[in-house]
Amino acid sequence: MALAPVGRYxxxxxxxxxxxxPTLWGIVLWGAPDGAACRELVxxxxxxxxxxxEPHVSVIDARRVERPEPEAFTELERYVRAETVALxxxxxxxxxLRPAGLPGAVIAGAYEVKGRPYPVEIFSEPREAGRxxxxxxxxxxxxxxxxxxxxxxxxxxxxxxxxxxxxRALRGWLDxxxxxxxxxxxxxxxxxxxxxxxxxxxxxxxxxxxxxxxxARVRAAERLLATSEAPLADVARAVGCGSLPHFSxxxxxxxxxxxxxxxxxxxx
Numbered sequence: 247m248a249l250a251p252v253g254r255y256x257x258x259x260x261x262x263x264x265x266x267x268p269t270l271w272g273i274v275l276w277g278a279p280d281g282a283a284c285r286e287l288v289x290x291x292x293x294x295x296x297x298x299x300e301p302h303v304s305v306i307d308a309r310r311v312e313r314p315e316p317e318a319f320t321e322l323e324r325y326v327r328a329e330t331v332a333l334x335x336x337x338x339x340x341x342x343l344r345p346a347g348l349p350g351a352v353i354a355g356a357y358e359v360k361g362r363p364y365p366v367e368i369f370s371e372p373r374e375a376g377r378x379x380x381x382x383x384x385x386x387x388x389x390x391x392x393x394x395x396x397x398x399x400x401x402x403x404x405x406x407x408x409x410x411x412x413x414r415a416l417r418g419w420l421d422x423x424x425x426x427x428x429x430x431x432x433x434x435x436x437x438x439x440x441x442x443x444x445x446x447x448x449x450x451x452x453x454x455x456x457x458x459x460x461x462a463r464v465r466a467a468e469r470l471l472a473t474s475e476a477p478l479a480d481v482a483r484a485v486g487c488g489s490l491p492h493f494s495x496x497x498x499x500x501x502x503x504x505x506x507x508x509x510x511x512x513x514x
Contacts, residue, residue, distance in 0.1 A: 251299070255402055256290040259283045262406035263290040266398055267388035269302040270379075274403045276310035281317030288325045295332040302336065303379040303388075307343045307372075307399040312465060313512075314352045323356075326363070334363035339382045341375035342368045343399070348472045372396030412437055413451060416444075420462040424486040430455050463487060464500040471509040478505050 255264035260279030265271050271294055273287070293299060326333065342357050344350040354368050369375040376395035380387045391398055404411060419436050420428070433455055434444040448454050463485040470481045482493035497505045 251293060255406060257406035258286040261287045262402050263287060263293075264402050265293075265299075266391040268300045269385045270305075270388035270391050271299075271302050272305040272307065272399065272402070274307045274310075274399050274406065276312075276403060276407060278311070278313035278315055279318050280315045281321050284318040284321035288321060291325060292329075294336055295329060296336075299336060301338055301385050303339045303341075303382050303385060304337050305341045305343065305375060305379065305395060305399070307403075308349075308353050309343050309345050309370075309399075310403065311345050311349050311353060313468070314349050314356070319356050330363045337364045338384050339379055340364055340366050341379050342366060343372060343375055344368055344370055346370070347469055372399065410447075410451070412439070412447065416458060417462065420459055421465065424463055424466055425484070426486075428455075428459060460496050461500060463493075464497055467493070467497060467505065468501075468508070468512075471505060472512045481505065 251265040252268060253265070255262050257263070258279075260275060260277040260283050262274045263272075264274070273291075279287070294302070294304075340362075342354070344354050350370070357366055357368060367375075367378055369378070372395040376392035379395075380389065380392045403409070404414070415437055416433060419433065430441050430444060434441045437444065439447075444455075448458070466485045467481055470476055470484060474481075476484070478493070479490050482490050485493070487493035487496065494505055497503075497508070501508055503511070
């Protein structure tokens with residue numbers, strides 16, 4: 247984004263900062279953006295603090311955040327404290343779209359803090375967030391953009407992350423079927439693709455069905471490890487791994503930690 251930010255976005259590892267209209271700015275977060283990523287994000291956020299930016303409403307779409315990182319919160323909180331006056335002048339309302347489960351509870355807790363320089367409300371559904379932002383009377387409403395807020399954030403994420411719609415659909419399909427026997431044929435039928443087409447597309451994106459299935463199992467395991475005291479063997483079975491050694495090897499490959507070590511860190 248430069249001097250004419252409307253219709254543009256800046257992006258980094260796990261974040262995109264966009265301007266949909268003069269009176270609507272937003273952030274889309276995904277994965278596990280860390281402190282370094284949020285320092286880059288903060289540099290982009292400063293574009294909202296003065297001309298040509300106008301007073302506006304904002305949205306933070308954190309629905310795709312998988313692991314909230316403490317360093318990221320620290321960087322964003324430091325920015326809010328340092329720019330309280332400018333933020334109070336430029337940002338009239340901020341809607342936060344939270345993820346489900348434990349990540350959502352962590353992120354919502356971080357934003358349910360007194361002393362924000364603007365009103366903050368937390369939502370799980372984009373349409374409700376758009377309606378609340380549209381009630382801000384001190385700035386001309388960006389009606390068309392707010393009416394399709396979810397689609398707008400989805401489009402920014404898809405473009406900024408390089409994740410094709412079919413790949414997002416595959417990942418959602420895998421997430422819902424970890425306990426079932428899965429193969430390329432079943433996945434291709436679910437996506438209305440030929441097997442060869444699916445395999446070719448996966449190869450073009452540097453991945454495979456086996457890798458995507460492994461990632462889906464690890465995502466589900468992280469949720470169980472963080473939100474329950476279930477034994478590791480039970481977690482392994484729940485995410486579709488045939489044995490505890492197989493599960494431990496898979497989990498360490500994707501996270502760099504053994505399941506027990508990951509649980510201890512995130513329980514703290």
